[in-house]
Amino acid sequence: xxxxxxxxxxxxxxxxxxxxxxxxxxxxxxxxxxxxxxxxxxxxxxxxxxxxxxxxxxxxxxxxxxxxxxxxxxxxxxxxxxxxxxxxxxxxxxxxxxxxxxxxxxxxxxxxxxxxxxxxxxxxxxxxxxxxxxxxxxxxxxxxxxxxxxxxxxxxxxxxxxxxxxxxxxxxxxxxxxxxxxx
Numbered sequence: 001x002x003x004x005x006x007x008x009x010x011x012x013x014x015x016x017x018x019x020x021x022x023x024x025x026x027x028x029x030x031x032x033x034x035x036x037x038x039x040x041x042x043x044x045x046x047x048x049x050x051x052x053x054x055x056x057x058x059x060x061x062x063x064x065x066x067x068x069x070x071x072x073x074x075x076x077x078x079x080x081x082x083x084x085x086x087x088x089x090x091x092x093x094x095x096x097x098x099x100x101x102x103x104x105x106x107x108x109x110x111x112x113x114x115x116x117x118x119x120x121x122x123x124x125x126x127x128x129x130x131x132x133x134x135x136x137x138x139x140x141x142x143x144x145x146x147x148x149x150x151x152x153x154x155x156x157x158x159x160x161x162x163x164x165x166x167x168x169x170x171x172x173x174x175x176x177x178x179x180x181x182x183x
Contacts (some may be wrong), residue, residue, distance in 0.1 A: 006084075009013075009084065010081070010084075013081070013084075013087070013116065013121065014079055016112050016120075016121045016135070017079055017087060017089065018077055018079075018123070019120045020039060020114070020121050020123070021074055021077060021091050021112070022074045023039065024034075024036065024039055024072075024123070024126075025072030025074050025093065026072070026074075027039065028064070028070055028072060029069075029070050029071055029072055031064060033057055033060055033061060033064065034057075035059045036060060037053045037056050037060065037122055038053070038057060039122060040053070040122055040123045040126075041115060041117065041122050041123070041124050042123070044056055044123070044124065044125065045125065046059055047059075049110050066099065067097040067098055067099045067104075068098040068099075069096075069097070069098035070095065070096065070097045070098070071095065071096045072093055072094075072095050073093060073094040073095070074091065074092075074093055075091070075092040075093060075094065076091065076092040077089060077090075077091040077092075078090050078091075079114075079142065082155060084085060084116075085115060085116040085117075086113075086114070086115050086116075087113075087114045087115075088111075088112065088113050089110075089111075089112040089114065089119075090109055090110065090111055090112070091109065091110045091112065092107070092109055092111070093106075093107075093108050093109075093110065093149075094106070094107060094109070095108060099148070102135045102136065102148075103136045104133060104135055104136070104148045105132075105133070105134065105135075105136050105140075106130060106131075106132065106133040106148070107130070107131035107133075107140070108128050108130050108131060108133075109127060109128075109129045109131065110126055110127065110128060110129075111126070111127040111129060112125070112126050112127075113125040113126075114125050129155040129159065130145070130146050130155060132145035132146060133145070133148040134143070134146070134147040135147070135148075135173060
């Protein structure tokens with residue numbers, strides 16, 4: 001019976017964490033900054049020298065006032081549990097922002113840490129890694145995939161060892177090319 005209770009708790013935790021992630025995007029798009037900050041633990045680290053909800057709110061406000069409209073589409077989400085009350089996750093999002101005269105599209109991956117406190121799952125940290133960011137009138141191909149001044153450099157997918165190994169395998173690339181030429 002204990003095993004069944006643990007399995008049910010795990011399923012409920014997975015759902016609660018996925019709801020947390022989806023709610024995060026909605027809070028940003030609705031500009032509900034009070035609720036957004038409460039999705040994080042009270043002592044959340046914001047910078048190397050600042051932590052807490054007030055510092056997080058200040059950072060989020062500075063970011064949110066840079067664009068008028070945003071739309072967060074939450075996608076693939078993988079959650080790895082450390083223990084019953086701590087987990088890490090990676091989640092894809094397709095995000096769009098109205099930024100002055102531009103309509104910026106972004107492919108991003110969030111790297112998250114979660115903790116359950118008083119029965120509620122919260123973020124302990126969230127990092128954004130970019131696949132691309134550019135105006136919808138552009139194509140995000142080539143090495144400079146991030147063309148939006150607010151974003152950092154593209155970090156995904158080249159950060160993964162498997163991706164680098166796949167593209168470094170010259171023999172496999174030659175075999176794939178030969179296969180395609182066979183028609």
